[in-house]
Amino acid sequence: MDSDRAPLSGRGFRALSYGVPLAFLALFFVFPLAAILERGLRSEGDLASPLDVVTDPVTREVVWFTAWQAVASTALTILVALPAAYVLGRFAFPGRALVRALVVVPFVLPTVVVALAFLALLPDGLERGWAAILVAHAFFNIAVVVRVVGTFWAGLDPRVSEAASTLGAGPWRRLREVTLPLLAPSLAAAAAVVFLFSFTSFGVVLILGGPSYSTIEAEIYNQAVRLFDLRAAAILSLVQLACVALTVWITLRLETRLSVAGHLRSERETLRRPRTRREWAVVAGSLGALGLFLGLPLAVLVERSLAVGDGHGLDAYRELTRPTSALLATPWEAVVNSVVYAAAATAIAVVVGGLAAFAIAGTRGGRVLDGLLMLPLGASAVMLGFGFVIAFDRWPVDFRSEPWIVPVVQALVALPFVVRAVAPTLRAIDERQREAAALLGASPGRVRREIDLPIVGRALAVAAGFAFAISLGEFGATVFLARPDSPTLPVAIFRFLGRPGELNAAQAYALAVILMGVTVVSVVLVERIRRRGNGGWI
């Protein structure tokens, strides 16, 4: 019988789909985390209180700055994004879908590229410091607010607001007493995400913060790499972990309290074309301002990469193939490294995440695995990189100088996204499709090959695209692990910035433009695959 040719029985595959992700997590997540714990809580073999580092004035200053800049960044992001969210949530106009797609571009850009764009844009004196950090965070996170709040807004019944106006409420009271309370759940959800991203921000702070502004994340790097105080770095990692856990806990409580009963309407019912000249002006003005805010930094970045003396040219790009004092490799080699590493990381993330998705979707124990796989999201990339450095430094796990360790840590960062992209699609497959296949003679392994794989194929491709983009721009973990003779693009850019001179700066800008280009191309490809499909998760 043909069904005997199945590669794996149902039980064998289940063991594989649990075993591989669990083993991966145990070795590359739990073990480094344990190493951080050990380094932070023990000193010369004995238990040692971490309080000296926790209460150190420098630590307190860093935690304070981390917290207030995250709050301020969140407020600024919402303020800048709200007009666009309103326009997308209330009006139908030509190009609306395009606007929704373009808004996401900054969000997928590597943090290093965003930092460089504002370095290029902001005038001398303002280009480093807290203001630059806040603006860069707003630029980066605007997509979250526009997409989450805008989509929710589009689901609100406009007649509720109209009812308020017949009861005598003017535009401001309607906003304050009807619209904003109804929007609250989506605002809270978006704010929580922006807060977390700003709180754990690394690349932007390291580059734009200058010497005097440091988040916990950046301070872990400073302590570990610049001051070689591994204990302080470990304790700061634990502080960071506690803060993130606290934030997530508060968010979850807030979300249940804010959730408003009532069902969302379809956009067909709620959206309408702008009617008056004033409404058209509001639409054009909001989107124009948004376009300027998002487009200008990137345009200036490209311009600066082409600047040669007083004119323009490709000199900085031509220099990329020559050796430089900033790196132990040519910049061009960094481009190749990045693509190779990202491809390898994508393969690892798709295999491990894909197997995990099968386990999560197919079995009752899957929910636990689902939760476990989200953990790397809570631990920051810098923490992972630092954990790898101190965990994998002696036999038999002296991996930290192995070339494959970079794709592994990048895959770990991308893993939650892969699982999130694939598991819902798998879960959505009608069980009767599998039953129908079985009754037509397909063995369990054959059912997976003939039914599950083709259907999740598109989701897997999307996941692979995201994993590739994430790995390509990954900076926080990679900066710890990339060997000096084989840097990735973000690391090379960072090294160039640490060197004086116009040519070094121009090469950093040129590399950032290349990184932006490769990222945007991969994301556009993903979007095209996703559009052709009927499923989607964003």
Add this chain to the structure above:
Amino acid sequence: MLAVENVTVHFGQLAALDGVTLDLGEGEIVAVLGSSGSGKSTLLRVIAGLQRPDAGRVVLDGEDLATIPPHRRGIGLVFQDHALFHHRDVRGNVAFGLRMRGDDGTAIDRRVRQLLELVGLAGYEQRAIATLSGGEQQRVALARALAPEPRVLLLDEPLGSLDRLLRDRLLEELQRIFAELSVTALYVTHDRAEAFALGDRVAVMRTGRVVQVGTADELWARPADEDVARFLGLANVRDGQVVRPEAVRLGRVDDGRDGDGVVESAVRQGPTVRVVVRLREGGELEAVVSSLEHPLPGDHVDVAVDPAGIVRLR
């Protein structure tokens, strides 16, 4: 050929199947008739191997199927709402079972063409499932299940999601196809017209039990109890007996007397008129009138019953 013996399935406290026993002979079509929740779909899932019974067994050609997984049973199932593979075209759906048993390409092509012709979809090989109408999807589902020549074909409310006109047409086609291929089939439905039209025998199910099995005429002549009688569509079921509507004769009262009752409604149903009379002594009686002249609502009538039309229930 197929024997279901004492099969019981519990979902928690609820018994979905409660000691069901049913036989199916070679080339026979048995319709399983029951309302929703009667356990008829669960019965099909047990036979197909998609649901493990808590007790009892399923025997096919003398072989106990307990240890045989669904994909080796050689039993076909046409699902409610079709469950077609949307990621494959019509050919891919019909060819699926043929590929699973290892047919070669030319044999598959030939068989797919033959089956699509049989179900009236010749030339549909390349069509995407999403572009098909409900009736066309139903035909593809049937062709897909028939392609690998299953020993027994199970059908789970195959026409349930279609509108009435289409249903009547497909019903005739199913009759033709079953006869042409001399299929052995179990056909689950809640519609008695479908059950009577297709089933050589009809099994009536209620709350997880088979309450009566027989030919349509047998059921109609001697329903097992009042509930079965009502479910079969018999009117005038009362006090352990059934008065057949066609045995009720009505005479209009013209001389001002009250008569035996007053006509409540008269509704034409094709060639006959269904007349409901409210009796003076209480209760209602249904009658079928086949003449063009029939009493109208409000008319006073006398009622007589032909004794041959009274059935005592067991």
